[in-house]
Amino acid sequence: EATQPAQLRTRGLLREFSGFVAVNGVDLDVEAGTVHALVGPNGAGKTTLFNLLTGFLKPTGGRIELDGEDVTGLRPERIAQRGVARSFQITSLFEELTLVEHVELALQGRDGLGYRFWRSDKALRRYRAETDDLLEQVGLIEHANKQAGSLAYGQKRALELALALALSPRLLLLDEPTAGMGVEDVARTVELIRRVRADRTVVLVEHNMKVVGDLTDRVTVLQFGKVLAEGPYEEVRNDPRVITAYLGE
Numbered sequence: 001e002a003t004q005p006a007q008l009r010t011r012g013l014l015r016e017f018s019g020f021v022a023v024n025g026v027d028l029d030v031e032a033g034t035v036h037a038l039v040g041p042n043g044a045g046k047t048t049l050f051n052l053l054t055g056f057l058k059p060t061g062g063r064i065e066l067d068g069e070d071v072t073g074l075r076p077e078r079i080a081q082r083g084v085a086r087s088f089q090i091t092s093l094f095e096e097l098t099l100v101e102h103v104e105l106a107l108q109g110r111d112g113l114g115y116r117f118w119r120s121d122k123a124l125r126r127y128r129a130e131t132d133d134l135l136e137q138v139g140l141i142e143h144a145n146k147q148a149g150s151l152a153y154g155q156k157r158a159l160e161l162a163l164a165l166a167l168s169p170r171l172l173l174l175d176e177p178t179a180g181m182g183v184e185d186v187a188r189t190v191e192l193i194r195r196v197r198a199d200r201t202v203v204l205v206e207h208n209m210k211v212v213g214d215l216t217d218r219v220t221v222l223q224f225g226k227v228l229a230e231g232p233y234e235e236v237r238n239d240p241r242v243i244t245a246y247l248g249e
């Protein structure tokens with residue numbers, strides 16, 4: 001179903017870990033319906049920023065706004081309820097559940113259905129078409145009834161993307177969606193993100209600069225927890241400060 005893409009903004013976002021400032025006054029502006037990349041050397045603060053945006057970490061200072069509403073410090077469930085979903089860099093699947101079962105669980109979670117409903121005929125009928133559609137979208141339909149544990153690495157990443165999409169997010173956060181993928185899986189993932197961007201906002205952490213160039217409207221470069229540069233990819237990648245930051249890695 002159609003979703004209304006969210007607009008994301010941070011102002012002076014700050015996160016310290018016992019005196020060490022991992023995210024240091026970040027102002028981020030992500031327009032609704034755009035694909036926005038976060039890039040930067042290791043340790044730049046990208047993961048910490050994602051954890052702040054999803055409520056897994058509380059900021060030490062600053063603000064986070066979704067569609068102009070202050071969501072700073074809200075717990076992960078509350079932020080999820082406002083339409084923010086995330087796919088993780090590390091895989092978090094249940095090896096023995098099938099792909100269909102994974103997607104059904106995600107759909108039931110989205111709709112707030114309790115566990116007694118789980119596996120009832122009614123639930124299965126209700127979610128069959130949507131489950132197949134999601135698995136089709138990520139190129140996994142022919143593996144629908146296999147256990148997740150039997151999938152190849154790139155397929156597991158694709159399943160995780162399906163699980164994030166199952167939540168019908170208005171803001172989709174992707175942590176290195178193409179990491180460890182072969183060329184074909186990378187191309188499929190890029191194509192998929194292109195398609196889903198139509199009715200949502202996407203923020204991704206991505207090291208593959210070809211993917212960043214192919215997909216994104218704007219790029220924010222982080223270094224030492226601060227915004228080093230921000231703008232369209234073509235502009236940012238030619239910025240001497242950005243080139244220096246990467247050479248220094």
Ligand code: ADP
Binds near residue numbers: 017021022042
């Ligand atoms: P990136 O994702 O860009 O590689 P991170 O956000 O993982 O960067 O880390 C930014 C910095 O914050 C690093 O120097 C890291 O060591 C530090 N850091 C991250 N999480 C913690 C933590 N829980 N405790 C202490 N330091 C942390």
